[in-house]
Amino acid sequence: MTADRYQRLLSPLALGPVTLRNRIAMMPHAVMFGAGYGSAVERTIAYHVERARGGAGLIVMSNFLMPDSWRRLGAWGDALETTPLGGLDLANDRSLQPHYRRMIEAIRAEGACFVSQLNASGRQLRSPGTTQFGIPLFAPSPLPCPRTGEIPREMTIGDIDEYVATMVDAARNMQEAGANGVELFAAQGYLLHEFLSPATNLRSDRYGGTLENRMRFLLDTLRAIRKAAGDGFLIGVRMNGADGVVGGLEIADSVEIATRLRAEGAHYLNVSGLTSLHYPGWIADITAPEAQFADDAGLIRAAVAGLPVCVSSRIATPEDAEAVLAAGQADFIGMARALISDPELPNKAARGDRVGIRVCTYSNQSCIVGLDRGRGVGCIHNAAVGREAQLGAGKMRAAPHAKRVAVVGGGPAGLAAARVATERGHHVTLFEQAEALGGQNLMTSSVVSRRGFAEIHRWQIEMLHRGGVDIRLGAMADRTTLVGQDFEAVVIATGSLPRKDGYTSLRPDVPEIPGAGADRVVTVWDAFQRPDLFSRPVIVIEDDPHLSGTAAAEKLAERGIAVTIVTPHMHAGANLPVHHAPALYRRLSSLGIAVVTATFVVGIEPAALMCEDRFSGRRRTIDHDGPVVLAMGNRANDTLVQELDGSGLDVLVVGDAFAPRQVDAAIIDGERAGWMI
Ligand SMILES: Cc1cc2nc3c(=O)[nH]c(=O)nc-3n(C[C@H](O)[C@H](O)[C@H](O)COP(=O)(O)O)c2cc1C
Numbered sequence: 310m311t312a313d314r315y316q317r318l319l320s321p322l323a324l325g326p327v328t329l330r331n332r333i334a335m336m337p338h339a340v341m342f343g344a345g346y347g348s349a350v351e352r353t354i355a356y357h358v359e360r361a362r363g364g365a366g367l368i369v370m371s372n373f374l375m376p377d378s379w380r381r382l383g384a385w386g387d388a389l390e391t392t393p394l395g396g397l398d399l400a401n402d403r404s405l406q407p408h409y410r411r412m413i414e415a416i417r418a419e420g421a422c423f424v425s426q427l428n429a430s431g432r433q434l435r436s437p438g439t440t441q442f443g444i445p446l447f448a449p450s451p452l453p454c455p456r457t458g459e460i461p462r463e464m465t466i467g468d469i470d471e472y473v474a475t476m477v478d479a480a481r482n483m484q485e486a487g488a489n490g491v492e493l494f495a496a497q498g499y500l501l502h503e504f505l506s507p508a509t510n511l512r513s514d515r516y517g518g519t520l521e522n523r524m525r526f527l528l529d530t531l532r533a534i535r536k537a538a539g540d541g542f543l544i545g546v547r548m549n550g551a552d553g554v555v556g557g558l559e560i561a562d563s564v565e566i567a568t569r570l571r572a573e574g575a576h577y578l579n580v581s582g583l584t585s586l587h588y589p590g591w592i593a594d595i596t597a598p599e600a601q602f603a604d605d606a607g608l609i610r611a612a613v614a615g616l617p618v619c620v621s622s623r624i625a626t627p628e629d630a631e632a633v634l635a636a637g638q639a640d641f642i643g644m645a646r647a648l649i650s651d652p653e654l655p656n657k658a659a660r661g662d663r664v665g666i667r668v669c670t671y672s673n674q675s676c677i678v679g680l681d682r683g684r685g686v687g688c689i690h691n692a693a694v695g696r697e698a699q700l701g702a703g704k705m706r707a708a709p710h711a712k713r714v715a716v717v718g719g720g721p722a723g724l725a726a727a728r729v730a731t732e733r734g735h736h737v738t739l740f741e742q743a744e745a746l747g748g749q750n751l752m753t754s755s756v757v758s759r760r761g762f763a764e765i766h767r768w769q770i771e772m773l774h775r776g777g778v779d780i781r782l783g784a785m786a787d788r789t790t791l792v793g794q795d796f797e798a799v800v801i802a803t804g805s806l807p808r809k810d811g812y813t814s815l816r817p818d819v820p821e822i823p824g825a826g827a828d829r830v831v832t833v834w835d836a837f838q839r840p841d842l843f844s845r846p847v848i849v850i851e852d853d854p855h856l857s858g859t860a861a862a863e864k865l866a867e868r869g870i871a872v873t874i875v876t877p878h879m880h881a882g883a884n885l886p887v888h889h890a891p892a893l894y895r896r897l898s899s900l901g902i903a904v905v906t907a908t909f910v911v912g913i914e915p916a917a918l919m920c921e922d923r924f925s926g927r928r929r930t931i932d933h934d935g936p937v938v939l940a941m942g943n944r945a946n947d948t949l950v951q952e953l954d955g956s957g958l959d960v961l962v963v964g965d966a967f968a969p970r971q972v973d974a975a976i977i978d979g980e981r982a983g984w985m986i
């Protein structure tokens with residue numbers, strides 16, 4: 310596949326005072342490395358420079374704002390808060406300017422332009438996330454936020470004036486640090502958008518009511534920044550096409566807003582959609598339509614002829630991006646997760662290496678969920694995210710001595726180990742007892758809602774072929790195979806096996822569910838591998854919070870089988886942060902899957918399940934004589950570890966064989982082993 314296919318995408322674009330080298334813009338995303346290891350500032354710099362080096366034309370960075378009065382409020386007890394999230398993420402903090410300058414210089418030296426988003430979050434954060442001192446959130450009207458439940462304070466005129474001044478100060482700070490411009494954030498239910506939308510702006514003063522009034526805060530800010538920073542400084546606006554909320558902005562309103570922004574001299578519009586009611590709907594998972602905002606962007610583009618329009622959300626590949634451009638729906642394409650997953654996507658597209666792109670799975674599992682859990686952005690299959698300085702592009706270091714390495718197991722951990730080891734110069738032989746590589750990921754990716762997981766092993770296998778790994782399928786490796794073949798190191802990546810006893814950590818006194826040994830009681834793996842066992846209604850007993858129970862339920866329901874999930878947790882798929890659960894429940898509901906929560910199964914009888922309410926202990930019976938699927942987590946499959954005991958081989962155990970975890974942990978384990986040999 311050649312780069313000619315991406316002629317539009319790879320062509321330059323004039324954006325106000327600057328020209329982008331291509332039409333790929335990294336969309337702003339908070340990285341929040343403050344809670345991780347190492348210097349949050351250095352990690353943030355390395356992260357953004359990596360994506361410029363990977364070829365994006367524009368890097369839009371998410372930066373927060375702290376008005377002076379918050380800073381004063383937060384300064385009691387001699388504990389001045391300087392940055393809300395602990396990293397290089399506070400646009401109006403002048404003490405951070407040298408770090409910003411260093412980062413922006415490096416980004417521009419890589420050939421990309423740099424714009425700082427001015428992220429005024431409004432009610433859609435948690436107050437401790439804004440400052441650690443419980444300062445209330447601000448909004449046009451004191452309506453509780455559907456994402457967090459937080460009740461904001463209605464902004465006074467003084468608050469609004471202060472915010473405008475803060476944004477001007479931030480823009481000047483960024484300009485002095487070398488930024489090409491700033492992006493005003495008037496989308497997705499954040500502060501400026503809350504003023505625009507009649508659903509969240511109930512004010513009766515000059516900032517509420519008519520569109521002109523609702524736009525006043527945004528336009529005052531735009532004009533004030535223009536006045537302070539001059540015409541040569543880029544000002545873009547991120548805006549919604551439609552809110553998807555009754556009483557909120559419709560596309561016709563947004564077209565009007567766009568037209569007014571054009572008249573006010575905005576340099577570009579960055580079209581997104583939805584609000585805090587839908588979080589994380591604009592960070593769409595794989596079940597949402599591709600390029601979900603492209604139609605709205607196209608309508609806005611038609612109304613503002615000549616003003617460049619960007620669009621984002623689940624535009625995964627160069628060909629998807631090219632198609633949006635070809636349809637005339639946008640002038641440039643925004644990518645956040647596609648560049649988290651593979652910062653080098655633009656360069657690979659340019660050199661025609663489409664298959665070498667590590668395509669985003671749209672699982673949201675380590676990026677947005679990682680952020681929501683406070684551990685900073687990560688990626689399910691890019692272990693270098695947040696570790697760019699150590700593991701980023703071009704950081705592969707040859708091993709001091711090339712060794713003969715055996716990797717046993719071709720799941721995500723084994724494939725990761727084999728890739729890194731071979732790229733470091735080792736001679737790798739990979740043994741996989743099945744006839745295909747991918748391990749448990751093959752099952753996961755066979756569920757419609759998780760089909761993106763196939764990209765994980767597709768990319769890994771491609772890299773192994775490029776590295777010349779000796780891949781042996783249908784090959785069991787035991788002590789004889791390994792000891793007799795001059796291997797100097799062995800990576801054991803033999804995975805795990807599903808538990809069959811029904812043990813749950815919530816009832817450590819009960820080693821197994823009575824009746825779990827019956828023939829009709831099977832495991833999640835059977836739900837994938839033994840379709841012949843299922844023709845009648847099924848009950849899935851779920852304890853594994855890693856979504857294996859819901860995956861099995863979806864897989865069976867996709868075949869038209871009636872499924873009920875019984876879980877002791879508060880919701881099915883309990884490992885998901887609570888505001889991600891609605892997307893899961895929408896899927897379960899559309900497949901007709903029933904969920905019984907907070908319920909232990911305490912006995913499996915021939916025609917019934919004996920259940921107990923987790924909190925009250927009340928007993929009930931569910932009549933059921935069909936198959937029962939246990940989704941209770943796995944046990945490490947580590948017999949080879951014992952077999953190799955005393956063999957003299959350098960043995961490393963990785964992934965589920967070490968301890969059953971999620972796929973991102975397996976990949977990190979595997980890559981680490983590849984580095985350790
Ligand atoms: C971890 C993460 C953090 C994000 N933070 C922001 C943000 O601070 N400001 C913003 O406008 N959008 C933010 N977004 C949304 C992205 O800019 C983008 O609109 C969204 O991810 C859809 O694009 P994609 O499918 O290319 O990822 C974030 C997205 C992710 C994944």
Ligand code: SF4
Pocket residue numbers: 646647649650668669670671672673674675676677687688689690691
């Ligand atoms: S964690 Fe998943 S959704 Fe997020 S960037 Fe990585 S592959 Fe994409």
